[in-house]
Amino acid sequence: MKNIEPKIKKLTADILKDYGQGRTIDKMNAFTSPDMDVVVDILDKLQKILFPGYYRNKNYHFYTAENNLQTLIEDVLFNLTKQISMYLRYLPEYSNADYRTGMERAQEIAMEFLSRIPKIRDLVETSVQAEFDGDPAAFNKDEIIFCYPGMYAIMVFRLAHEFYDLGVPMLPRIMSEYAHGKTGIDIHPGATIGRFFFIDHGTGIVVGETTVIGDNVKVYQGVTIGALSTRGGQNLRSKKRHPTIEDNVTIYSGASILGGETVIGHDSVIGGNTFITMSVPPGSNVSIKSQELHISSKGRPDAEAKDLDQSATWFYTI
Template identity: 55%
Template sequence: MDFKGRNNNDELKSEIKNIVDLIIADYDNGRDVDQMDVFNQPDRDAVKDIVIKLLRIIYPGYSRDKIYKSYNDSNRIAIVIEDVIYNMQKQIAIAFHHSPDYANASDETLDCGARCITHEFFKQLPKIREYVDTDLQACYDGDPAAYSKGEIILSYPGLLATTINRIAHELYLLKVPLIPRMMTEYAHSRTGIDIHPGATIGKYLMIDHGTGIVIGETSIIGEHVKIYQGVTIGGLSTRGGQSLKGVKRHPTIEDNVTIYAGASILGGETVIGEGSVIGANAFITESVPAGSRISMQRCR
């Protein structure tokens, strides 16, 4: 490439214009990556802000408001709740453009549907907080390195990931497009823990350390389950692609199961029986009965 003569201002402007024209023309190919309807896409920053404010609502004593000032705790939380209701309705209405159920709906219908779903979601917040409280208790009971529950709320990535997942799961059950996954991917980016919002998770889940954990969409996890870092609860194969949509592809983990670091449990028909212990780095594609102890044998 010849770099001589590139300091001429007119030539520089002309070259930049050619580059811009080249890229703009590339948008005319009709591909999925070419669409430019930005106003029909949920705003990632807005969804992130909703998540952060919902965490304030769930844990009201563990964050300081930078904007709202009130010495009355009820008023302080009420302002945050109203703010989230308004912005969640707005984002859900936009997300409905990605739902076949609302393909030809008017703006009034979209707004009405978003309002109803938002209100229904907020009615579920006491239940979400009930489940989150059990997760917090499981983390405290299961980790001798935890000196207080406040320490867990403020610093443990596992609790953060499960809390956001419980928020997203309720929206998933309400058939909100896109937003639940955006929420859990925000948690994924913060913690390294990837839990699909469709996963069904019982009370008292403890995620210890957490980095690298993957829990798939159709997973079913019982109560009092403990999962260490690097665990995959995933599909046996995804070669079928979209033809597998709606099929149970991920395992069922029954109550009181412990899964140690690096274990992979795969397949929609795989059931890990109650009270089982799955050792580190185990690779499991078949069901195991209740009370099993699975471990990798050292080669000699």
């Protein structure tokens, strides 16, 4: 094509002019903004720390586990501190802080996070065990760690949740959205999730920010644990918008459980494709039959179900 150079120069000038409108998307300070690639690299190194016998640093060779681990920790601490210092600028108290103040606080947070690694590893181990115990297709635990998308999503959630708990803006969401893109599983880092959490298959799962999930909960693909409505927008920030799932609950594929006041009682089974916006008593089986929601009790004398006839079956039009 003839005369391409002046056309490219004109395109460049036009786009640069468009950058000058002062909109959010026009921000140009790339070198002082968070770096997605660095965050992904940190996640990769944290995975090596969590699973030392499964993921190795191939760039270096070490004679001892101590040297290997120390190098990883120093690498993560250095890069994590730099990234956190950038995220802290989104907080009012650090928006105008000098470089040294921001870096010192960032290093304190990074050190506190790294001190929580043993706790995170303990929680991750419970999910490895739950996945193995609950899936007859699992050949061994190595297969779960290497191959199961649910395992990766849970691992990233456990890491991101600690940053969320430490009050670091944006970083936990970048981590969780990276896992979302990689696995199709969207777990907000603000959710509270107990031990032995098991995700089977996983694609399409959504878990909202204020969700509370107890111990020994199993969730299948396509499940939404979400909010009833987002019409309130920012006015709903920090309010309980998502359900509570008590211990020993199984939620089958395609189920939607919505609302901050919705509680799924312990030892319940939620059938596939159900749509639930009200609390379910402990020990219930919930399923769709034709166009009705079928809730049957297991005859448990729980106080939460005292107003219900334990031998009856309830139908709610949906």
